[in-house]
Amino acid sequence: MATISREEVAHLARLARLAVTDEELDVFAGQLDVILGAVARVGEVAAEDIPPTSHAVPLTNVLRADELRDCLDRDAVLAAAPAAEDGRFRVPRILDEEA
């Protein structure tokens, strides 16, 4: 029995903002099922009382002094954007998404 269904993969694609085609779904569903079956092997390890590692190097918050510094030039940044207007990023419509 498959670990993950075609419908679940379609749901994942929506969550990940990937407008995948039906053909892509057919391929990905099979491949993700194989990969998930392989990575599920981590479950074989008895690790109940083992602490998780998120970074190999112990980390604490790193803060710098709160002082003004130069930053990237606005026009240079906007020049690399797909659309800009009036010194700002221009975005597609964001209201009435659910309508």
Place this chain on the structure above:
Amino acid sequence: MGTPNGSEVMPTDLTRLTAAQSAAVIAAGQASAVEVTRAHLDRIDAVDGRVHAFLHVDADGALAQARAADERRAAGRALGPLDGVPLAQKDVVVTRGMPTTCGSKILAGWVPPYDATVQARIRAAGVVTLGKSNMDEFAMGSSTENSAFGPSHNPWDTDRVPGGSSGGSAAAVASYQAPLAIGTDTGGSIRQPAAVCGLVGHKPTYGGVSRYGLIAFSSSLDQAGPLARTVLDAALLHAAVAGHDPMDSTSIDAPVPPVVAAARDGGSADLAGLRVGVVRELGGEGYQPGVVAVFRATVALLERMGASVREVSCPHFDYALPAYYLIAPSECSSNLARFDAVRYGLRVGDDGVRGLEEVMSLTRDAGFGPEVKRRVMLGTYALSSGYYDAYYGQAQKVRTLISRDFAAAFADTDVLVSPSTPTVAFPLGERVDDPMAMYVADLCTLPASLAGLPAISVPCGLSEGLPVGLQVMAPALADDRCYRVAAAVEAGLMRDRGRPLLAEAPAL
């Protein structure tokens, strides 16, 4: 051309010089930096049609940097041991004014407004950036076949992969298009291409080299490092880019390990007193017999050079691959959320009617290749409520156990060794439709990545006429041990074969 220090015989073709030799020739005035750069640009013109190591060549910019190096020398103020030496920069590294795609259509045409710290340090060292090297899209892959712009080819056999994800960097150096390249390594992406192209490649201790301006794949694993034809060249480049950077909060605030001195020291091929552990779990099933045979011969070489060798067991290394393929996709699914069709790169379907979310989804489907989509979806799954504990959480615990295996092994060894890859370079197309077959290419390199430890791959022989690498792993911040052992292997191999391994590659 003469010899800058009177003792070394220099090749007359400037592209055959090592980086250290190039710097010496330039410093001695026997060739200008412009001549060295021009020789490499000519080499790119001659062979890159067959290798496809570069995504972008910046000939004018490179020549301008080379002229500046010559002017510095004329004014008596050269910048250091690599001033004027050319380099191929992996396209994951953000470069001001030079296109940066990360091997992805979603960033095609993007020209960054700033430099990564690695690139800034390369500029400050006077190193000449020839251009941007090809890679698997967003550094996800082991063959460069996931590049949106077509694969690179292995200079030893152009029908085979150069490894990946830093395959363009490796192919450029192995085909004498550059003496140096920067790669990045998340699960093996410096060491595996170095191994299958017959090069030296080092993944520094996590935090040893700044990640600022590296387009992030898996932030807890990503590290930049050097690829070169000699251990000394790799060490010189490592020293040029390593060290604390306030722009990266995971950057280690500690002195850079003495890698250059270790590379020189190892050249004496004396390893007396060194305790070497052979990792039992990194061998056996899935490893080509020819690779294992070369590895065993290299372990015997280490013993002849005075090292004491014992077998060690790291039982959780068997779970490194499944843990990695949960942790890396989870982090990538978060990191790649920044490609939202708003701030940079591609935008598809913005017709004034469609909303942001639809434009974003259409853009990401059009702009990302299949492997990136697979990993983003896999990571989204592993992080979703209901699955988090069984997948991502459990993988993080396995990561702890892998680190503990290393700590136990290093209690009575100085370095651990294994083959760098289970097989030699595989044919183009062989694994591209089988993600799991592609993933096992990183079988040997994943444990050190998960534990954040330094590891080097150094050429150690041939199998089926193709290069095999030895991986040397060391405790955190003991990168110099990797270089010392690698330099000894390089010297031992040179003594046995009479010429560098790469000299045995067929002419392109």
